[in-house]
Amino acid sequence: MPSYQPPFKITPSVLALVAEISEQLGRWSANLGEGDEGLSPQLRRGNRIRTIQASLAIEHNSLTVEQVTAVLEGKRVLGLPREIQEVRNAFAAYEQLPQWQPHNPNHLLAAHGLLMQGLVDDAGRWRHSGVGIYQEQQLVLMAPPASQVQRLMADLLAWLKQSTVHPLVASCVFHYEFEFIHPFSDGNGRMGRLWQTLILSTWKPALAYLPVETVIRNQQSEYYAALSAADQASDATEFVEFMLQALLAAMQEVVLATPESESSAPSRHQVGTKLKLSADQLAVFEQIEGEMSLVELMALLNRKDRTKFRQQVVTPLIDLGLVEATIPDKPTSSRQKYRLKREDD
Structure with a gap:
């Protein structure tokens, strides 16, 4: 058992919320498949953009979802340079989640360095x-x-590593304790939300793309009230209950947005894995959207050699009937583009 125990209680409300969230998560997972493999690239990116926009909006960033999308697509956006930098940093940080361990202080510092660069x-x-x-x-x-910051964070991270508390509850407790300690000069709010997402995604990978921040953004006054109530009580329970309710609302939203009728259609990842595509072929097959040039496809993998890329990646995908050329009779045309094979072809 860890030596430090954050003050909180497992109330009947907490138990009921954990059970209901788990039930909703089961429904979502049934539609999507194990882990996050069933999440399409569009869904992953869309949810991540909503997450970033909402988390930054809580910190008074004025950029809309459309503007955040444009920034991440490399388009020019009319906005404050700081706000644009916040978006780029946040996207980089969330994309790095699979590389970090929630209990590792060096990873936590690296995340803050990336988020606030x-x-x-x-x-x-x-x-x-x-x-x-x-x-x-x-x-x-x-x-x-x-x-006292370094000692307090060491205690909290040690508790997180050794705790046997359900991950849903542990993530909420950590979020509160982190905000109470306020270990950084700035960026504590967005870091607390980022790290809770990391804790949850370590338990269930699909939760890396659960846009709970949008719920918090819409209930911002209640979010701060729950933090304040926990501060006054010297007990995280009220904040834990608030965050579990926010997680439940986010889960209900994504379940409704993922009809069961779609679950019978295999994801691109599932198709590619069954066909034993190479890592590069699978990456292109999963990420190709609309019509894309050879250069755009190469950029997805940071490849430089056109001939090898066409022979090793694009041509096999065409041969398997997964991808098609827009000008099939002129394979090396300068206007050539590629798209997913149309089902009616």
Whole structure:
């Protein structure tokens, strides 16, 4: 057992919420397949964009979902340079989730460094000064002294590593404790939400793409009220219950958005795996959208040699009937593009 035990209670409400979320997760998983393999690239990207936009909006970033999408597509967007940088950083951080371990302090610091790169001078380092938490210019919480941050985070991460508490509950407890400690000079809110997503995705990979941040954004006042209530009680229970309700609402939303009728259609990943595609062939098959040129497909894998890429990746996909050329009688045409094989062809 870890030496530090965060104060919280497993109430009947907590147990009921965990059970209901698990039931919804079972329905979602049945539609999508094991892990996140059943999630299409469009669904993964769409949910991630919603997650990033909502999490940053909580921190007063004004960019819309459409603008965030444009930034990530490399298009010019009318917006503050800082807000655009926040989007790029957040996307990079969320994409890195599979490489991090929730209990590893070095990974936590690396995540903050990536999330806050170019935004604060001490990105990726524990804070070295006092910090207060304000709401509408009113101090609502003075965080622990900077001299205690490293010890407190070490205790919390050790608890997370050894705890036998259900991951749904543990992720909420960690989120609250992290916000209470406020270990960084800036970016604590978005880091807390990012790390809860990491904890959940380590348990169930598909949860890396659950846009719970959109629920929090729509219930922002309740989110802060739950944090405040937990602070006043010196007990995380009320915040845990709020976050579990937010997770349930997010789960219900994605279940409704994934009709059971779609579950009978195998995902591209499932098709590619059954056909034993190479890693590069599978990556192109999963990510190709609309009509794409050879250069655009090569960019997906950072490949440089056109001839080898065409021979090793594109031609086998065409031969298997998965991909087709838009100008099939002129394979090397400068206007040649590729798309998924149409079912009516």
